[in-house]
Amino acid sequence: SAAEKGGYASFMLKEIAEQPRAVADTLLGRIDGSGALSLDEVRIPPKALREADKVVIVACGTAFHAGLIAKYAIEHWTRIPCEVELASEFRHRDPILDPQTLVIAVSQSGETMDTLMALRHAREQGARVLAICNTNGSTIPRESDAVLYTHAGPEVAVASTKAFLTQLVACYLVALYLAQVRGAKYGDEIRAVVRDLGAIARSVERVLDTMEPVRELARTLAHKNTVLFLGRHVGYPVALEGALKLKELAYMHAEGFAAGELKHGPIALVEDDLPVVVVVPSPRGRSVLHDKMVSNIQEIRARGARTIVIAEEGDDEVVPYADHLILVPATPTLLQPLVTTVPLQVFACELATARGNEVDQPRNLAKSVTVE
Ligand code: AGP
Secondary structure, three states, X not given: OOOOOOOOOOHHHHHHHOHHHHHHHHHOOOEOOOOOEOOOOOOOOXXXXXXXXXXXXXXXXXXXXXXXXXXXHHHHHHOXXXXXXXXXXXXXXXXXXXXXXXXXXXXXXXXXXXXXXXXXXXXXXXXXXEEXXXXXXXXXXXXXXXXXXXXXXXXXXXXXXXXXXXXXXXXXXXXXXXXXXXXXXXXXXXXXXXXXXXOHHHHHHHHHOXXXXXXXXXXXXXOOOEEEEEEOOOHHHHHHHHHHHHHHHHOOEEEEEEHHHXXXXXXXXXXXXXXXXXXXXXXXXXXXXXXXXXXXXXHHHHOOOEEEEEEEOOOHHHHHHOOEEEXXXXXXXXXXXXXXXXXXXXXXXXXXXXXXXXXXXXXXXXXXXXXX
């Protein structure tokens, strides 16, 4: 009903707007005054976490994209090798698992059958399983060794938005906790990241406050057949997520690519006036990534692409190559997906609406996929 949507036209819009709160709630009580992580709820003994020699993340759809981003954070902060796999592919390839493997199953609903079957298989091989889940008492956390709940609140729209942002927060918390338990060598960086996480809800709110031009742009693209998304590093899974949102809501052909792969094939798709969304890494710190992305934008633009550039405030270098510029607050590279994903959600939602689609209930889809 209209009342349940709290004045918004759809649950999706309501849930997009709830993201600052969902992010803050997922952090609440998990970082103490000294900046240390306190995740007592993760009932896996610290000794087991110290001895883990591999992390394997299994998930589907949007939750899989959260897992892809988690890999960057886990490997960088903990130096533990991390694999991410689609839950539906996982057990059929006879994966290598043992008691030193920490498996992380990410699921909003906690009822996704592919993810459940993957975690059952992992436990049969003796691996420990930590669930990251948004639904209290659902099957996936019940069958796992431990659970870290995301506190997004109920997500009703089929397209995942606030659950995704809180899955990212939970993944960062797990990565930081692993680093803490194992005596990470990036102490200073980790302290800085913990501080930045505390400010992230405010950044998400600022992004939400500046979405009107994104909505306008989306409406002008309603007649297009294809939209491409490019990213590098953690921006690559963000590009995949932007494309998934557009497929499921706008029923358009949308694809995400690693920008470095362009020259290995996809650049052949670029033609006059093709909309290409580019997620630009922070110009600070890892500027090599930024420089490479700027050349990628020039390359596609020279071939006629209409560039829709998502970049950090103060990134002057991208301005000349952006047909449309969407600015997000400066955010440390690993945390950037928390701000760069939001415009892509708004973009897909608005474009779908402009095409006359029902955004809360896209055709052919179910909120939770309880069959394999
Ligand atoms: C996201 O917008 C999708 N509707 C879908 O990909 C979803 O993320 C996937 O089915 C996994 O669901 P879960 O998080 O409940 O396991």
